[in-house]
Amino acid sequence: METMQELFYRDPYAREFSATITSCREGKKGFEVVLDDTAFYPEGGGQPSDEGTLGEAKVTFVKRVGPEIVHYIDKPLEVGSTVTGKIDWERRFDNMQNHTCEHIFSGLVHQKYKFENVGFHMDPNDITVDFSGEIPMEAIPELEKLVNQAITQDIDLKIEFPSEEVLQAMEYRSKKELHGVVRIVTVPDYDRCACCGTHVRRSGEIGMFKILDASKHRGGTRVRFVAGERARRDYDWRVKEIAKVSALFSAKPNEIAKAAENFIEEGKVKDQKAAQRTERYLQFVAAGLKSENGVVTVFEEDLTPFELKRFAVMLKEKFPESSIGVFSPIEGGFNYVIASSDPELPKFSKSLNAKLNGRGGGRDGMVQGTYRVDKEAVEEAFDEIFLKGSVQSKY
Numbered sequence: 447m448e449t450m451q452e453l454f455y456r457d458p459y460a461r462e463f464s465a466t467i468t469s470c471r472e473g474k475k476g477f478e479v480v481l482d483d484t485a486f487y488p489e490g491g492g493q494p495s496d497e498g499t500l501g502e503a504k505v506t507f508v509k510r511v512g513p514e515i516v517h518y519i520d521k522p523l524e525v526g527s528t529v530t531g532k533i534d535w536e537r538r539f540d541n542m543q544n545h546t547c548e549h550i551f552s553g554l555v556h557q558k559y560k561f562e563n564v565g566f567h568m569d570p571n572d573i574t575v576d577f578s579g580e581i582p583m584e585a586i587p588e589l590e591k592l593v594n595q596a597i598t599q600d601i602d603l604k605i606e607f608p609s610e611e612v613l614q615a616m617e618y619r620s621k622k623e624l625h626g627v628v629r630i631v632t633v634p635d636y637d638r639c640a641c642c643g644t645h646v647r648r649s650g651e652i653g654m655f656k657i658l659d660a661s662k663h664r665g666g667t668r669v670r671f672v673a674g675e676r677a678r679r680d681y682d683w684r685v686k687e688i689a690k691v692s693a694l695f696s697a698k699p700n701e702i703a704k705a706a707e708n709f710i711e712e713g714k715v716k717d718q719k720a721a722q723r724t725e726r727y728l729q730f731v732a733a734g735l736k737s738e739n740g741v742v743t744v745f746e747e748d749l750t751p752f753e754l755k756r757f758a759v760m761l762k763e764k765f766p767e768s769s770i771g772v773f774s775p776i777e778g779g780f781n782y783v784i785a786s787s788d789p790e791l792p793k794f795s796k797s798l799n800a801k802l803n804g805r806g807g808g809r810d811g812m813v814q815g816t817y818r819v820d821k822e823a824v825e826e827a828f829d830e831i832f833l834k835g836s837v838q839s840k841y
Contacts, residue, residue, distance in 0.1 A: 454484065462530065463485045467523050480515065486533065493545050497534045501523060505519055540675045547674065549637045555577055571679075571680070597650060601633055654677050658672060691706075695709065724753055731746065770785040779802075792809075794832070795813040798817075
């Protein structure tokens with residue numbers, strides 16, 4: 447079968463076909479089948495391979511290996527037999543819409559800014575294109591508008607295989623210099639590109655185009671977009687999610703951003719008040735503590751690592767000559783903060799971690815982390831390391 451003349455090129459709209467099995471061998475990813483012709487597009491040019499069935503076998507992946515197109519299937523097929531192939535058309539047409547739309551978009555970027563498409567990837571949910579220069583962010587909406595205008599113009603695409611001589615004189619986009627059989631895909635007035643993918647016949651079949659986001663990337667610009675059926679699916683889930691958030695905030699869909707801002711601000715006020723209450727509580731606890739033999743040990747429930755550290759600082763200010771141990775229970779152990787002016791604190795901390803299945807560390811007279819043991823083990827180890835008694839608040 448001549449390269450670039452397979453059925454998926456001759457008729458990219460072929461959904462079902464018959465072909466003869468020329469080889470079938472077992473491989474690492476199932477069985478590898480080669481046909482005398484195929485409508486299954488092999489992975490390439492940034493476009494994923496087709497999926498579908500060959501007879502009763504499921505086609506999970508298709509790849510060009512040298513002159514052959516290998517179909518990876520889940521069960522063996524008899525060599526020499528005729529088999530019916532069926533393409534997952536929804537998947538294929540979705541890829542055709544998005545691949546064609548990428549041509550129009552990349553062509554426009556090239557016309558306006560002379561930037562090259564240096565990266566193209568089709569995920570199941572969106573498309574990513576990387577350009578060689580920085581597109582002004584304020585220009586993104588206008589580019590989106592121009593692409594959609596090209597779609598509504600319902601332009602006929604042109605596919606050709608120019609001779610070497612004609613190719614040399616032709617202006618077209620390509621990531622590398624090409625020779626031999628080259629397939630040129632043209633969207634008149636918008637793009638001419640060397641491409642091995644599948645495309646729709648007319649731009650109107652794309653339906654719609656939407657840029658999801660654009661950002662600077664490695665000295666250029668990365669743009670993520672959706673088109674065609676993929677755009678409809680994207681719009682569908684966004685509408686559903688907006689409806690859910692709208693209901694949660696009891697706000698109209700066009701007012702949920704403001705409602706979220708209000709909710710965040712209210713949360714900040716509540717957090718500040720809660721922090722003030724916690725501060726007063728910790729001060730109350732600290733007032734009832736005493737240092738015994740230069741050590742203060744405190745066990746308190748429901749303290750965050752930040753609150754533990756704040757409490758340790760508070761106690762260190764009250765007992766500057768003492769070593770402070772503050773612990774708060776978590777599942778399977780304790781969060782801890784230890785504050786001490788003892789220069790041996792880092793050494794003590796490593797020893798405690800070893801004894802208490804602990805993790806963590808620190809500097810400037812303070813260490814923090816977690817221990818994965820019970821309370822009794824923490825008390826015993828802390829006393830042993832500092833060789834002094836301890837005092838606990840009620841817990």
